[in-house]
Amino acid sequence: MGNGILVVAEHDGSNFKKTAYELLAKAKALAGGAPVSALVMGRSDAGDLGEYGAATVYTADGDVFAHYTPGAYVKALQAAVSAADPAVVLAPASAEAKDAFPRLAARLGVGYATEVTELRVDGGAVVGRRPQYGGKAFSDVHVSSSVALFTVRPNSFPAGVATGGSSNVVALSLDLQPGDVKTTVVDSEEPSGDVVDLTEADRIVSGGRAVKSKEGFDTIIRTLAASIGASPGASRAAVDAGYAPHSEQVGQTGKVVNPTLYIACGISGAIQHLAGMRTSKVIVSINKDPEAPIFALTTYGIVGDIFEVCPLLTEAFTAALA
Amino acid sequence: MKIGVLLKQVPSSDEQIKIADPSAGIATGDIKWTINPYDEYAVEEALRLKDAKKASSVVVYTVGGKAVEQRIRDALAMGADGAVRLDDPAFEGSDCLGISRILSAALKADDVSLVMAGKQAIDGDNAQVPMMVAELLDWACVGVVSKLEIGDGSLKAWRASGGGVQDVVEANLPAVITADKGLNEPRYASLRGIMMAKRKKILVKGAADLGLDGATVGAGAAHVVEDAWSLPPARPAGRILEGDNAQRVQELVRALHEEAKII
Ligand SMILES: Cc1cc2nc3c(=O)[nH]c(=O)nc-3n(C[C@H](O)[C@H](O)[C@H](O)COP(=O)(O)OP(=O)(O)OC[C@H]3O[C@@H](n4cnc5c(N)ncnc54)[C@H](O)[C@@H]3O)c2cc1C
Numbered sequence A: 001m002g003n004g005i006l007v008v009a010e011h012d013g014s015n016f017k018k019t020a021y022e023l024l025a026k027a028k029a030l031a032g033g034a035p036v037s038a039l040v041m042g043r044s045d046a047g048d049l050g051e052y053g054a055a056t057v058y059t060a061d062g063d064v065f066a067h068y069t070p071g072a073y074v075k076a077l078q079a080a081v082s083a084a085d086p087a088v089v090l091a092p093a094s095a096e097a098k099d100a101f102p103r104l105a106a107r108l109g110v111g112y113a114t115e116v117t118e119l120r121v122d123g124g125a126v127v128g129r130r131p132q133y134g135g136k137a138f139s140d141v142h143v144s145s146s147v148a149l150f151t152v153r154p155n156s157f158p159a160g161v162a163t164g165g166s167s168n169v170v171a172l173s174l175d176l177q178p179g180d181v182k183t184t185v186v187d188s189e190e191p192s193g194d195v196v197d198l199t200e201a202d203r204i205v206s207g208g209r210a211v212k213s214k215e216g217f218d219t220i221i222r223t224l225a226a227s228i229g230a231s232p233g234a235s236r237a238a239v240d241a242g243y244a245p246h247s248e249q250v251g252q253t254g255k256v257v258n259p260t261l262y263i264a265c266g267i268s269g270a271i272q273h274l275a276g277m278r279t280s281k282v283i284v285s286i287n288k289d290p291e292a293p294i295f296a297l298t299t300y301g302i303v304g305d306i307f308e309v310c311p312l313l314t315e316a317f318t319a320a321l322a
Numbered sequence B: 001m002k003i004g005v006l007l008k009q010v011p012s013s014d015e016q017i018k019i020a021d022p023s024a025g026i027a028t029g030d031i032k033w034t035i036n037p038y039d040e041y042a043v044e045e046a047l048r049l050k051d052a053k054k055a056s057s058v059v060v061y062t063v064g065g066k067a068v069e070q071r072i073r074d075a076l077a078m079g080a081d082g083a084v085r086l087d088d089p090a091f092e093g094s095d096c097l098g099i100s101r102i103l104s105a106a107l108k109a110d111d112v113s114l115v116m117a118g119k120q121a122i123d124g125d126n127a128q129v130p131m132m133v134a135e136l137l138d139w140a141c142v143g144v145v146s147k148l149e150i151g152d153g154s155l156k157a158w159r160a161s162g163g164g165v166q167d168v169v170e171a172n173l174p175a176v177i178t179a180d181k182g183l184n185e186p187r188y189a190s191l192r193g194i195m196m197a198k199r200k201k202i203l204v205k206g207a208a209d210l211g212l213d214g215a216t217v218g219a220g221a222a223h224v225v226e227d228a229w230s231l232p233p234a235r236p237a238g239r240i241l242e243g244d245n246a247q248r249v250q251e252l253v254r255a256l257h258e259e260a261k262i263i
C-alpha cells in the first residue's frame, strides 16, 4: 500500500486504551510492510506504542487537549495526515473520533466509513465491512479517496503482542487560530466508579424489565456485573422505567456493544435490543420464559428466575475468580 | 431566529430487514417507514424553543424523493412551520459528504442560525451528516446532546463523551446540535396539527436552485461506495443448561471457563 496506515491511539490519561493495540495489530497486518504510524493527542510521549508496531508516533499536546473539542482534534488529525501522508487512517469508534472524523472528511474532501467491524486488503485497497440498520444487515464499504478514513468498533480485532522495537516521536505543531476551536467545555462530570464504557467493554451484564425496580437492578445486575468486572447494561424497558440511566441502554437506540461475554438477565430479546448486542462473542441468557426470542441468539441459556439464578451466579463467579 | 431541522425517513425499528440484491441493498418493498427516532427529538426540541419564543420559525430539511413527503407531513403536523425537500437526479448515489453538501447549500440560502439533527440515522448508522454540515458551514457542532439551553447568540449543551463522561459545552450560534435520547419526549401530533399540516407548503429544490455544481454531489462525487450486502452471519447453535439452579450455574461457570475460555 502507498503510504501506509496512521492509527489514532487513545489513552485514558495514563494508559493507552485496548483499542490502540487492536488497531496497531490490524494496521501492521494490513500494511504488509508499508509504514505504520500513530497519532497521540493530549500527551507528548509514545509510551509502548513502538513495541506494538508504530514506527513513528505523532504527538499533539497542550492545554487545549484537557477536554475533547472537535476543533483541536481535527486540527491534530489534519497535521498528522499531512505529516504521515497515509493511505488509510484508523481510529476507534469512540465518541470523540465519531464526532471528529466527519469534520475531517469534509475538510479534506475525502471518504469516511463509520464503525467497521472488519477490514481486509482487496486489490491493493483496504476494504471495510460495517453493520447497518442497527446490525440487521452488513455491507462492504469501499473508500476511493487518496486517504481513506475508518473508525473501527472496539473489540473487533485482537490486541497485538509486544515484539520489541521503538518509535520515532514527532511533536506536531498545530498553529491553532482563533475560530479553530468553536466549543468550550465548561464542566465535565466523570462517571462514578471505574466501570468501562459499554462500547469498549469486554464483559457486560444487562438487566431488563424483569428486575422490577432500581433496587432490583442494583442488587441483581450491578452485583453480578461487579463479580466479573463487567459493565452493567440495560434494556430500554428497564431504562424507561427508571431502573438504570439511559447511558446504560443497549440496542438500536442505545449503545451498540461488542463484548466477548454478554449476560442478558430478564430481557426478552426484542429486535431493537438484539440490534445492539448481536455481535457479542458469547451470549448467556437467563429468562423464565423458554420461548423468549433472546434464546435464539444464546450460547448458554438458563430457563429460570433471575432473582434466584443471578445471586447464585454471583457467588459462583466470585468463588471461581478467588 | 430560524431553526432548521434535518430529517430523514428510516425503516421502523421493529422491521425485519431482508436483502433484495446483494450489490444494491435491502428490500424496501413492504417496509413501514418512520421519521428517524433521533430526528423526532430534534423536531421536538426545535418546537420547544419556538414555544419558548427563542425561535421565530422551524423549517424541516430533507434530501429525498417524493415518498418522504409523508414523513415531512408528520413533522409539520407536530408543529413545524415549513419544509424544504431537496431532490434532483444529480443527487442520486450521494455519499454522506454529498448529502451534506446539498443540505449545507440549502441551509446557507435560508439564513438558518441553529440546526437540529439526529445523532445518527438508524438505517445507515453513519453518524456523519450533521458534523459534515457544520464543517462545510464553518459552524460549531455539539453532538449526542441530552440537554440544551439557548441563550442570546450562544448555547450550552450537555453531551456524552467517551468513557461515560458527561461534558457541558458552550458555543456561539450559528451551530449544529445532534439529539440523543433523553433530550425530550416528542409530542404526538394533534388532530388540528394534522389538518393544518395539509395546508403547509413543502418547497422542492434541486441543484440549480441551490447554485450547487452537480459534479460535487451524486454518484460521480461519492468516495464511499457500499456493496456485498448480507444479513448478519448466523450464530452457532446454543445450549440450554439442565438440572437445578445450583447445577446449572456450576455448569455455566465451567463452560465459560473450559469451553469458551473467557472466565
Ligand atoms: C423506536 C424504538 C427503539 C427501541 N430501541 C431499543 C433499544 O435501543 N434497546 C432496547 O432494549 N429496546 C429498545 N426498544 C424497545 C423494545 O422494543 C422492547 O420493548 C424492549 O427491549 C423490552 O425490554 P425487556 O426485554 O427488558 O422487557 P420485556 O420485553 O417485557 O421482557 C422481559 C423479559 O423478562 C422475562 N422475565 C420476567 N420476569 C422474570 C424473572 N423473574 N426471571 C427471569 N426472567 C423474567 C420475561 O419472560 C421477558 O422475556 C425500542 C423500541 C422502539 C419502538
Ligand SMILES: Cc1cc2nc3c(=O)[nH]c(=O)nc-3n(C[C@H](O)[C@H](O)[C@H](O)COP(=O)(O)OP(=O)(O)OC[C@H]3O[C@@H](n4cnc5c(N)ncnc54)[C@H](O)[C@@H]3O)c2cc1C
Binding pocket: B006, B007, B008, B036, B038, B039, B061, B062, B063, B064, B065, B091, B092, B093, B094, B095, B096, B097, B099, B103, B116, B117, B118, B119, B120, B121, B122, B123, B124, B125, B126, B127, B128, B129, B130, B225, B226
Ligand atoms: C437521494 C439519496 C440518494 C442516495 N443514494 C445512495 C446510493 O446510491 N448508494 C448508497 O449507498 N447510499 C445512498 N444514499 C444513502 C446516503 O448515502 C445516506 O443516507 C447518507 O450518507 C446519510 O447517512 P445516514 O443515513 O447513515 O445518516 P447519518 O449521518 O447517520 O444521519 C445523522 C443525521 O443527519 C441528518 N440526515 C441524514 N441524512 C439526511 C437526509 N437525507 N436528509 C436530511 N437530513 C439527513 C438527520 O438528522 C440524521 O439523524 C442516498 C440517500 C439519499 C437521500
